[in-house]
Amino acid sequence: MNDTNERRRFTRFTFDAPAQLHQGERQWAAPVDDISLKGVLLARPAEWSAQPSATYQLRILLNDETQVSMDVELVRETPEQLAFACRQIDLDSISHLRRLVELNLGDETLLERELAALGTP
Numbered sequence: 001m002n003d004t005n006e007r008r009r010f011t012r013f014t015f016d017a018p019a020q021l022h023q024g025e026r027q028w029a030a031p032v033d034d035i036s037l038k039g040v041l042l043a044r045p046a047e048w049s050a051q052p053s054a055t056y057q058l059r060i061l062l063n064d065e066t067q068v069s070m071d072v073e074l075v076r077e078t079p080e081q082l083a084f085a086c087r088q089i090d091l092d093s094i095s096h097l098r099r100l101v102e103l104n105l106g107d108e109t110l111l112e113r114e115l116a117a118l119g120t121p
């Protein structure tokens with residue numbers, strides 16, 4: 001049961017979109033590498049400097065009028081990427097994110113299973 005695929009309850013999919021990450025007065029631009037209902041993987045910005053246990057605000061630009069905004073926490077960092085877990089998301093943003101996941105999963109049963117998993121620890 002220690003296998004990563006068995007522990008992961010949320011399907012990640014490649015998603016190419018610009019994102020802006022904010023923490024206090026600092027901000028970084030970074031492209032999204034992949035996304036799920038529970039988190040996001042960003043390309044690591046060249047000028048990145050993390051603050052452990054800090055909360056960040058992430059804004060993913062879907063188009064000129066639509067964005068997904070969430071409060072995130074850094075959970076893993078490599079020289080190439082930053083992995084963030086979603087800690088809080090507003091209703092409009094989760095609706096947009098749900099639609100993205102639905103389009104990429106292509107199976108409503110899988111989507112419903114992932115949505116149900118959001119409510120479990």
